[in-house]
Amino acid sequence: MPQDETGRRPDLSDLDSFAGVDELGTSGYEESDDHDPELDVRDTAFEAGGGARGGIGGVGQLGDNLATGPVPDLTVPEDAELHELDDQGEAAVYGDPNGPEARRELLAVEAELNQRWPETKIEPSLTRISALTQLLGEPNKGYPVLHVAGTNGKGSTARMIDALLTRMGLRVGRYTSPHLQLVTERIALDGQPISAARYAELWHDIAPYVSMVDGAAADGVAMSKFEILTGMAFAAFADAPVEAAVLEAGLGGAWDATNVADADVAVITPIGLDHVEYLGPDAVSAAREKAGIIKPGSVAVIAEQDPEVLKVLLARAVEVDAAVARAGSEFGVLEKEIAVGGQLLKLQGLGGVYDEIFLPLHGAHQAANAALALAAVEAFFGAGKDKQLVVEAVREAFAEVETPGRLERVRAAPAVMIDAAHNPHGARALAATVAEEFAFRRLVAVVGVMADKDAHGILDALEPVVSDIVVTRNSSPRAMPLEELNQLAISIFGEERVVAETDLETAIETAIALVETSDDPEEPLSGGGVLVTGSVVTAGEARTLFGKEPA
Numbered sequence: 001m002p003q004d005e006t007g008r009r010p011d012l013s014d015l016d017s018f019a020g021v022d023e024l025g026t027s028g029y030e031e032s033d034d035h036d037p038e039l040d041v042r043d044t045a046f047e048a049g050g051g052a053r054g055g056i057g058g059v060g061q062l063g064d065n066l067a068t069g070p071v072p073d074l075t076v077p078e079d080a081e082l083h084e085l086d087d088q089g090e091a092a093v094y095g096d097p098n099g100p101e102a103r104r105e106l107l108a109v110e111a112e113l114n115q116r117w118p119e120t121k122i123e124p125s126l127t128r129i130s131a132l133t134q135l136l137g138e139p140n141k142g143y144p145v146l147h148v149a150g151t152n153g154k155g156s157t158a159r160m161i162d163a164l165l166t167r168m169g170l171r172v173g174r175y176t177s178p179h180l181q182l183v184t185e186r187i188a189l190d191g192q193p194i195s196a197a198r199y200a201e202l203w204h205d206i207a208p209y210v211s212m213v214d215g216a217a218a219d220g221v222a223m224s225k226f227e228i229l230t231g232m233a234f235a236a237f238a239d240a241p242v243e244a245a246v247l248e249a250g251l252g253g254a255w256d257a258t259n260v261a262d263a264d265v266a267v268i269t270p271i272g273l274d275h276v277e278y279l280g281p282d283a284v285s286a287a288r289e290k291a292g293i294i295k296p297g298s299v300a301v302i303a304e305q306d307p308e309v310l311k312v313l314l315a316r317a318v319e320v321d322a323a324v325a326r327a328g329s330e331f332g333v334l335e336k337e338i339a340v341g342g343q344l345l346k347l348q349g350l351g352g353v354y355d356e357i358f359l360p361l362h363g364a365h366q367a368a369n370a371a372l373a374l375a376a377v378e379a380f381f382g383a384g385k386d387k388q389l390v391v392e393a394v395r396e397a398f399a400e401v402e403t404p405g406r407l408e409r410v411r412a413a414p415a416v417m418i419d420a421a422h423n424p425h426g427a428r429a430l431a432a433t434v435a436e437e438f439a440f441r442r443l444v445a446v447v448g449v450m451a452d453k454d455a456h457g458i459l460d461a462l463e464p465v466v467s468d469i470v471v472t473r474n475s476s477p478r479a480m481p482l483e484e485l486n487q488l489a490i491s492i493f494g495e496e497r498v499v500a501e502t503d504l505e506t507a508i509e510t511a512i513a514l515v516e517t518s519d520d521p522e523e524p525l526s527g528g529g530v531l532v533t534g535s536v537v538t539a540g541e542a543r544t545l546f547g548k549e550p551a
Helices: 100-113 127-135 154-167 196-216 225-239 283-293 307-319 364-381 391-399 424-437 455-465 482-493 504-515 536-545
Strands: 145-149 172-175 187-189 244-248 265-268 299-302 323-326 332-339 342-349 352-359 408-411 415-418 442-447 468-471 498-500 528-533
Touching (some): 100 196, 145 154, 145 283, 145 364, 154 172, 172 225, 187 225, 265 283, 265 364, 299 307, 299 364, 323 364, 332 364, 342 364, 352 364, 352 391, 442 504, 442 536, 455 482, 455 528, 482 498, 504 528, 504 536
Parallel strands (some): 145 244, 265 299, 299 323, 442 468
Antiparallel strands (some): 332 342, 408 415
């Protein structure tokens, strides 16, 4: 650990104490330190190729690189010099921010960052991220912020807020997590992920300052990958510059790295049980942490909550003198009608009623997210009883919303849909949507779950709406062992309704085969569906298998 002339270690809270700290810093870990065993496992999501050999039902390439997104097959003459070509067999464009060179640089940066603690391993503190942002000139304070925390619906709500603000004429930065396919999805400008080249550039720009924070850490804990990505996002938004930033909390709220920003509007989505090792054994404990994003003088826009959870959130608002808008009181969904490709909504906003809102997403939970996002943007602009947003602009914004991996259709006949539900609360919302809005003749679920999640709760929620289940595992070293998930599924579904496959590709192919066959020769084969779910990683890898670009 670096020391000054007096033998003292630098104090992260005192910028002057960084004097004399080598900008190149020191290693984040000594050889004697404990290591997270997950970090020593090869991460197949960041290896090129993948060894796959064909498409699922003719859709996509299964040799796609899960780090770089869909990679088209090479289509070049045998005597072509591939080093002078891009992966389409055409002359490479020098300096393409998402070209092969940029992708390779992205992989190199990710390999470096993946040596740090992942989101699943944290030391709750704002000390490190605060030190970094101070060294960077506090880019987190250069624009107004809308901060989104909660258990489920954060990503969808953040995207809706982004769409609304953009349609209102602002330049918007959006920071979300985790990503589905490519890490650049986490930092978006103008509604699009930053380029691979920009991601690498941001890292190289802040790397010396990260080393300084690492070297000055009195507790020996280096910055985590999430903390670094948060710093990169703040820097990207300041450089753009943006006129508003939408931040999704990663885990918790009060000590989440995003909370170094003081939000003008704090948005709280439904809070349930998740990450009990950090947030406590019940939803009320989680609410206490997530309420930390409500800052003095801000507006707290709160989704419908269990009464005890709401009580915690309101107490925080009173404590910091924040204004409050609650779903079901100041705003909400007045009417909801199923429509082709989504739903038609009538929303009560803070400034009045917004009717004929087409939302190209399914489910009552997404309608509720839309009302929450609308109220947040109204609060941001100061809308009230006599001040309403332009209704036509609101309609246009919602009609263009995209939420990859949220009941997303990636194939037809049979329909294959992907949903990133990864906890019982999300799985119940998914099951309710399937029951209410779809009429599949036969629906087969492909499920891959992380070992630290409530797999029993997820499977139990899905059981009433699916005919059969194919259990599998994704490429993450944190994936639940297949045999364990298989036995759990059998205990819920019965052995005759469960199939186990060792990899996601084969699992999806098996599920498609199941919905395309029938023991009854009189039964039509049309109307079948496949639902891929259970994990964000599972959803992301399924998108890549079907040739979907990161978004």
